[in-house]
Amino acid sequence: MDRIYSLLLGELSKKRILCFMLTQIVGVAIVVISVQFFFDVRKALDTTSLDKEYVILTKKVGTLSGLFSSDLSFSDANIADIQSVEGVGSVGEFTSSNFRVQAGVTMSSRGIGYTTEMFFESVDDEYLDVKSDQWRFDPKRKEIPIIVPKNYINLYNFGFAPASGLPKLSNDLIKSIGLDITVYDDSGSRHQFSGHVVGFSSRINTILAPKEFVEWGNSTFTNSGETQPDRLILSINPKQTETILEKLKSDGYEVENKVFNYEAVSKTVTFIVSITLFIGVIITIMSLVLLVLSLFLLIERNRSKIFNLYILGFPLKTIFKPYMKATLLLSSCSFVFAYILSLLARELYLSIMVEELGVGDISNNVWLPLAIVFGLYVLVVGVMQLIVLKELRLIRK
Amino acid sequence: MIKINLNGCLPRVFSDIETESSLWGKDIVFEKGKKYLVKSESGRGKSSFCSYLIGYRDDYQGAICFDEMNIKTFDAERWSSLRQASLSYLPQGLMLFDEISAIENILIKNALTNYRTREWINSAMVRLGIDNRAGFLVSKLSYGQKQRVALIRALCQPFDFIILDEPTSHLDDNTSAEVSKLLIEEVKASGAGVIVTSIGKDMELDYDKIIHL
Numbered sequence: 001m002d003r004i005y006s007l008l009l010g011e012l013s014k015k016r017i018l019c020f021m022l023t024q025i026v027g028v029a030i031v032v033i034s035v036q037f038f039f040d041v042r043k044a045l046d047t048t049s050l051d052k053e054y055v056i057l058t059k060k061v062g063t064l065s066g067l068f069s070s071d072l073s074f075s076d077a078n079i080a081d082i083q084s085v086e087g088v089g090s091v092g093e094f095t096s097s098n099f100r101v102q103a104g105v106t107m108s109s110r111g112i113g114y115t116t117e118m119f120f121e122s123v124d125d126e127y128l129d130v131k132s133d134q135w136r137f138d139p140k141r142k143e144i145p146i147i148v149p150k151n152y153i154n155l156y157n158f159g160f161a162p163a164s165g166l167p168k169l170s171n172d173l174i175k176s177i178g179l180d181i182t183v184y185d186d187s188g189s190r191h192q193f194s195g196h197v198v199g200f201s202s203r204i205n206t207i208l209a210p211k212e213f214v215e216w217g218n219s220t221f222t223n224s225g226e227t228q229p230d231r232l233i234l235s236i237n238p239k240q241t242e243t244i245l246e247k248l249k250s251d252g253y254e255v256e257n258k259v260f261n262y263e264a265v266s267k268t269v270t271f272i273v274s275i276t277l278f279i280g281v282i283i284t285i286m287s288l289v290l291l292v293l294s295l296f297l298l299i300e301r302n303r304s305k306i307f308n309l310y311i312l313g314f315p316l317k318t319i320f321k322p323y324m325k326a327t328l329l330l331s332s333c334s335f336v337f338a339y340i341l342s343l344l345a346r347e348l349y350l351s352i353m354v355e356e357l358g359v360g361d362i363s364n365n366v367w368l369p370l371a372i373v374f375g376l377y378v379l380v381v382g383v384m385q386l387i388v389l390k391e392l393r394l395i396r397k
Numbered sequence: 398m399i400k401i402n403l404n405g406c407l408p409r410v411f412s413d414i415e416t417e418s419s420l421w422g423k424d425i426v427f428e429k430g431k432k433y434l435v436k437s438e439s440g441r442g443k444s445s446f447c448s449y450l451i452g453y454r455d456d457y458q459g460a461i462c463f464d465e466m467n468i469k470t471f472d473a474e475r476w477s478s479l480r481q482a483s484l485s486y487l488p489q490g491l492m493l494f495d496e497i498s499a500i501e502n503i504l505i506k507n508a509l510t511n512y513r514t515r516e517w518i519n520s521a522m523v524r525l526g527i528d529n530r531a532g533f534l535v536s537k538l539s540y541g542q543k544q545r546v547a548l549i550r551a552l553c554q555p556f557d558f559i560i561l562d563e564p565t566s567h568l569d570d571n572t573s574a575e576v577s578k579l580l581i582e583e584v585k586a587s588g589a590g591v592i593v594t595s596i597g598k599d600m601e602l603d604y605d606k607i608i609h610l
Contacts, residue, residue, distance in 0.1 A: 003505045007494060308492040311453060312506050313480030313554070316473060396473055 004309070005322045008302055012326070016294050021334040023287035028338035028376055030280030033345045036369045038273040040346070044353060052089065053238040054127060054203055056256035057082070057248065058231050073228035082232065085247050087240030092127045093229035094206070095214050096120070099221040100184040103195065105177060115180075120146075121206045122214040127233045130199030137213035139220075144181055144195040147208040148174075153200060171200060185221035204233070205256065231256075288380055291330075292387050295323065299391045306395050316392060323388045331381050339373045398463050398483045398557040401427040401450065401590075405459035408442050412458060420446070420608050422459070429557050432584075432591040432602050437610030443594045444489055446610070447562045450592070451486050452476040481510055485556035485589075489563050491547040495536040499527065499546045502535055507553040521549045525575055541567040548576060552583055558590045565600045577601045 059072050074082075074093075083091050097120040104115035125135070134145045157168045179195040201208065218224070236244050245255055299306070309319055346369070403425045411421060419425075420435065421442065427433055437443045448454040449461055452468060461468050463479075471479070480486070493502050500518075507513050522528040525545040530538055535546065544567055551559065559580075565573040577600055584591055593600050 003497070003501060003508065007497060007505070010496070305494060307453075308494065310477070311451060311480065311486065311488070311492055312509070312550075313477055313482075314509060315477040318509075393473075 004314075004318065005325075007305060008319070008322045009298075009326055011301060012298060017330060020287070020291050020294060021330060021337075023283065023290055024331065024334040024380075025337045025341065027280060027284035027287040028335055028373065028380075029341040029345070031277065031284055031376060032280075032338060032342040032369050032372050034273055034276035034280050035372050036342065036346055037349065038270070038277070039368055040350065040353075041269045041273070052235045053241055054129075054233055054235055055245070055248075056204065056231060056233050058254045058256055060252060060254050073230050074232055075228060079232065081251070082234065082248070082253075085244060087237040087244045089235035089237065090126070092124045092233040092235075094231040094233065095122045095211065095218070095229065096227075097209075097214050098218050098224045098227065099186075102182040102184075104180040104182070106180065115182075118207060120144075120209040120214055120217075121231075122209055122211040123204065123233055124211060127204070127235070128201065128208070129203040130201050132198040134198045135210060137210040137216070139216055142193045144193050144209050144213055145198040146179070146195050147199045147201050147204075148197055149205045149207075150200040150202045151205060183217065183221060186223060191221070284376065284380070288383065291327070291384060295327070295384065295388055296391065299323075299388065299395075303395055306392065310396050316389075316396065320389060320392055323392075324385055327384045327388070328381060331377060331384070335373055335377045339369065342369055342373075398479075399429045400464060401558065402462040402465070403427075403459070404462065406449070406461055407458050408445050409456050409458060411442065416441075418610050420610050425608070427558065427590055427592060429590045430588050431605040433593070434599060434602070434604045434607045435592065435594045435610055436599070436607060437594065437596060439596055441610040443596065443610055444562055447486070447488065447560050447592075447594065450558075450560055451480070451484060451488075482555050483557045485551045485554055485559040487544075487547055487551045487559070487561040487564050489566075489594075491543050493535045493543055493547055493550075496534065498532050498534055499538060499542075500531040502546055503550045503553060506550045510554040512555055513553045518549065518553070521552070521579065524579060525549065526572060539567075541569075541572065544568060545572070545576065548580070552579075556587065556589050558592060559584065560592045561600065562594050563596065564593065566596075566598060573598075574601060 057074075059074070061072065079091055079093075082088060101118050101120060102115050103118045104113065106113045128135075128147065130147050132145065132147075135147075137144060153169070153171070153174065160166070161168050174197050177196065179197075181193040181195040183191045183193065185191065248255060306319055403420065403423070405422055405424065406420075407416075407422045416422070418441070435443060435446065445454065445457075449457055449468075452471065455469055494505070497505070500522075503518055507518065519528065522531055525548070527538075527542050527545050530542055530546075535543060538546070544564065548561075548564060551561075561580075564580075565576060568576060580591070580600075581602065583589075591602065593602065593604075
């Protein structure tokens with residue numbers, strides 16, 4: 001039936017096909033990108049924090065207060081006061097290592113060695129934004145898992161490394177490096193441990209070791225006894241962020257990390273995405289209208305031919321087939337293009353979200369955009385076919 | 398299909414006008430195996446009559462029945478299969494596709510019915526003297542040549558009745574005779590009925606009945 005195809009579709013111009021496909025690709029891509037962006041951002045907000053916000057609290061360091069370190073630590077009364085502020089959930093205390101620590105890296109294959117003085121802090125696990133199976137300490141095994149701030153890595157990768165001609169380090173590479181940890185007790189004897197980084201925190205700006213290790217170390221290597229914490233981490237209700245921070249500041253405390261305002265961000269994102277989605281839907285509808293118009297035009301031009309075919313005895317489905325195949329083929333091509341475009345766009349914004357905004361793990365839901373593309377495809381092609389069928393039926397009588 | 402009955406069939410446009418016709422408004426039977434000539438002057442509804450039988454117009458009162466079935470009850474699929482296997486039609490306007498060649502016009506129909514061999518089509522074109530025009534676009538052919546292309550196309554299907562609307566209006570006597578000969582052969586072979594219309598020059602057949610519109 002090639003003759004029917006060339007008879008009915010011979011007048012379809014390349015320009016018109018191209019115009020139609022372009023609008024369809026743009027329209028569909030915008031719809032898919034905005035829908036998947038919406039879900040990704042939602043997911044990012046969910047994984048970051050939903051019902052809890054965390055802030056880190058210190059006392060203001062004055063000119064003289066530094067000389068008397070006890071002024072900078074929180075007393076039990078301070079902690080009770082802070083806990084009583086409305087909207088403050090739990091209060092976690094930072095425990096510092098009171099013993100001397102040295103960390104070193106040796107790359108025996110290259111003969112490079114490097115050691116530095118350092119320290120550990122610890123906090124209750126519930127305040128961590130990193131989940132790891134390796135996050136535990138057993139004195140018998142002498143292995144210390146470590147969490148470092150994401151900021152440090154960024155500082156190194158984007159500041160230090162390019163300036164000093166050193167290579168950038170990926171998270172996985174950093175995790176694979178083994179560290180030699182040396183601890184000195186009060187009498188000066190050395191105790192060897194091995195350490196490795198198990199995660200990167202964007203919430204807590206310090207080098208963290210499991211609480212079990214720091215407490216065990218403090219009791220094993222020193223005799224300094226219990227000390228009061230210098231820093232606190234609070235979980236607060238995100239809806240009351242403003243008033244809580246105000247109150248804490250007026251009480252003379254300093255809030256260390258910038259608070260992420262979930263409510264405001266969520267609303268803004270929803271608003272922006274809704275607008276994008278709206279525009280995408282409009283463009284898709286316009287591309288559909290454009291296609292339907294060109295189909296109308298094509299059918300209108302072929303009206304007498306189609307009528308003759310009916311009189312010759314051709315059934316509707318034979319006459320419909322070329323139109324059906326043409327719309328299917330064109331739409332399939334443009335939908336595939338649109339899907340690829342949306343995947344590329346997603347790759348781009350995800351990398352921006354992860355690297356620039358420090359958004360954590362967003363599981364790659366490839367089925368969602370695929371489902372949207374498929375749903376739209378069925379809808380668009382279905383509508384076109386129905387319209388063509390209706391037009392062809394009208395010519396029959 | 399064995400017979401076509403017209404029971405008081407009259408085009409609606411004629412319903413207010415007094416007409417002297419031996420077809421419109423009468424009860425008439427067309428039988429398979431017989432040849433009918435419908436003679437008329439122009440404007441007497443000759444082409445309307447053909448279009449009613451082919452099923453693309455139904456602006457008439459009264460009834461037309463194929464084997465006692467009122468054709469107004471037929472759906473599109475029924476008409477499509479009738480046009481493929483029972484009713485052949487050579488329209489006055491020919492209904493050829495100008496943008497494809499003469500042979501393609503014939504083959505497009507034959508591809509639907511698979512009724513004729515390519516050899517039969519070629520020999521028919523030779524007989525009607527248009528074999529040297531086979532590859533020409535229809536728009537480049539004379540009206541007489543187009544009439545012959547359309548006739549061969551009309552024969553590319555099985556039929557119980559063949560309806561020819563002024564089939565030889567633009568043909569010379571020799572060609573006209575050859576067209577008649579080819580038609581008679583095919584009709585004899587299939588035992589079909591023939592309905593020919595004419596406003597002047599008649600196709601030469603031994604008609605069983607001549608009806609004046």
